[in-house]
Amino acid sequence: MSGAIHWGFVGLGQMGLPMARRMAKQVNLTALDRKGGQIDGLNTVSEFSAFADCGAVICCLPNGKVVESVLFGEGGLAGHLSAGAIVIDTSTTSHASTVRVGERLAKLGIGFLDSPVSGMQKRAEDGTLTMMVGGDQALLEKHRHTLETMASKILHVGPVGAGQLAKLFNQLLFDINIAALAEILPIAPKLGLDPEQVTEIVNSGTGRSYASEFFAPNILQGTFDKGYPMEAAYKDLIAGAELTAQNGFPAPVLAAATATYQQALAQGHGNKDKGAMILVFEELLGTRFRAKDHKDG
Structure with missing residues (x-):
C-alpha cells in the first residue's frame, strides 16, 4: 500500500462504494458509515472524529445540501480536519453550492477540489470514470496518482465551480x-x-x-x-x-x-x-x- 497520506471517504452509495474499494487497495483509507463495521470488505468507522489525522477526504454524496451538512453541520467533518488538509468533492451539486463550500473551507485553511465524476456504476467499479476538476491545479497534481485509482480521465477545467x-x-x-x-x-x-x-x-x-x-x-x-x-x-x-x-x-x-x-x-x-x-x-x-x-x- 503506497502513499503517506491518510485518506478519508464519505458516501458509500452506488458510486462511492466501488470508488472507495478501489482506493483502499492503494492507500491508507478510513471510510465512514453510520453503522460502522465492514461493508463489502471495506472497513468503516461511524464517527467523523476518526478522520482527525486524515490529510485528504473524498466526498461522494447525493447533493449540495447533504455536502454542506456533512462538512459544516453540528459535529461536521470540517471541524475535525486540520489546516492544510484537503476535501475532494466528487458529488454532483450546483455551481453556487460548490463555490460556497470552497470559500468556507478556505477560511478554515482547508483545500478544496470540486471534482464530480461521470460514468455510472460500472465504470466506478472498473476505475474508468471521467473526473472534471475545478480548483488549484497544483493540488490536483499532488493527488492525481491517488485519484487515478478511480478515474482514467482526469481533466482540470478551471477554478472551483468549473467542475460542476x-x-x-x-x-x-x-x-x-x-x-x-x-x-x-x-x-x-x-x-x-x-x-x-x-x-x-x-x-x-x-x-x-x-x-x-x-x-x-x-x-x-x-x-x-x-x-x-x-x-x-x-x-x-x-x-x-x-x-x-x-x-x-x-x-x-x-x-x-x-x-x-x-x-x-x-x-x-x-x-x-x-x-x-x-x-x-x-x-x-x-x-x-x-x-x-x-x-x-
Whole structure:
C-alpha cells in the first residue's frame, strides 16, 4: 500500500462504494458509515472524529445540501480536519453550492477540489470514470496518482465551480438524449416495426449515443433499475433551468426534455432509472418497445 497520506471517504452509495474499494487497495483509507463495521470488505468507522489525522477526504454524496451538512453541520467533518488538509468533492451539486463550500473551507485553511465524476456504476467499479476538476491545479497534481485509482480521465477545467459546470453540461446532454429516445422509439412498434431491429439499427447507425447503447437494450427487456433513479437525478435539470434562466440563455430543447422528465416523475416513475421516461410515451401511444420474448410482469 503506497502513499503517506491518510485518506478519508464519505458516501458509500452506488458510486462511492466501488470508488472507495478501489482506493483502499492503494492507500491508507478510513471510510465512514453510520453503522460502522465492514461493508463489502471495506472497513468503516461511524464517527467523523476518526478522520482527525486524515490529510485528504473524498466526498461522494447525493447533493449540495447533504455536502454542506456533512462538512459544516453540528459535529461536521470540517471541524475535525486540520489546516492544510484537503476535501475532494466528487458529488454532483450546483455551481453556487460548490463555490460556497470552497470559500468556507478556505477560511478554515482547508483545500478544496470540486471534482464530480461521470460514468455510472460500472465504470466506478472498473476505475474508468471521467473526473472534471475545478480548483488549484497544483493540488490536483499532488493527488492525481491517488485519484487515478478511480478515474482514467482526469481533466482540470478551471477554478472551483468549473467542475460542476462541466459535469452539468454533460448530464444535460445525456438527459436530452434519453428524452429523445423516449419520444421516438415507441413510434416504431406503433407503426409496425420490430423494436429489436430498430435498436440494432440505432446502435450501429448515426442515431447511436451512450444513452441508446445503455438504455435501449434494457428497455427491450422492461428493465428500469440499472441506472441512477430519476427522482435523485432531477437536481441536474433544476440546475440547468436555473443556469439558463439566470443568464438569459435560450434552451428550448432542454425545456422539452425537462417536461418529459417531469411527466415521468408525475406518473410515479421516480424510483426507476432514466430509461423509464419511455413509459410516458408508451402509455400515450398504447404500445410497448419490447423484445419479442419479453412479457410484462
